[in-house]
Amino acid sequence: MPPVPFDASEAEQIIRALAAVAAADGAILDREESFLEGFAVAHGLPTLKVGAHATTIAAPLDEHKLARTVRDPHKRAEVVALCLEMAYCDRAYVASERELITRIARAFELTEEQLNALTVAAKPRD
Numbered sequence: 001m002p003p004v005p006f007d008a009s010e011a012e013q014i015i016r017a018l019a020a021v022a023a024a025d026g027a028i029l030d031r032e033e034s035f036l037e038g039f040a041v042a043h044g045l046p047t048l049k050v051g052a053h054a055t056t057i058a059a060p061l062d063e064h065k066l067a068r069t070v071r072d073p074h075k076r077a078e079v080v081a082l083c084l085e086m087a088y089c090d091r092a093y094v095a096s097e098r099e100l101i102t103r104i105a106r107a108f109e110l111t112e113e114q115l116n117a118l119t120v121a122a123k124p125r126d
Contacts, residue, residue: 018035031090
C-alpha cells in the first residue's frame with residue numbers, strides 16, 4: 001500500500017505526535033531520531049534534529065489539536081500506525097507510549113478494536 005500523503009499542516013502536527021511518542025519512554029534513540037527525520041524529509045519539513053528542536057519535542061502533545069488538523073479517518077488510522085511504528089522502534093512498547101497512543105486514538109475517535117488491530121499489525125515479527 002502506498003504511503004498516505006499528508007499536507008503540510010497535518011505533517012507538522014504528526015511530527016509533534018511522533019516526537020512525543022519517541023520521548024515518552026524517557027529518551028529518543030538514534031533509530032527514533034532517524035524515523036522522525038525520514039518523516040520530515042518525506043513531507044517536505046525541515047529535518048528534525050533532536051538537539052536543535054528540543055522545544056518542539058519537549059512541548060506536550062495536544063492530541064485534540066492533532067485531531068482537529070487530521071480529519072480524514074484513513075489518515076487518522078495511518079497516524080496511529082506511524083505512532084505505533086515509532087513506539088516499536090526500540091522493540092519495547094512501554095506503558096507511557098501506550099497511554100499516549102491511546103489518547104491519540106481516542107481523540108481520533110478510533111474504537112478499541114481498531115486500536116488493537118493497528119497495534120497487532122505494528123508489532124515487530126521476531
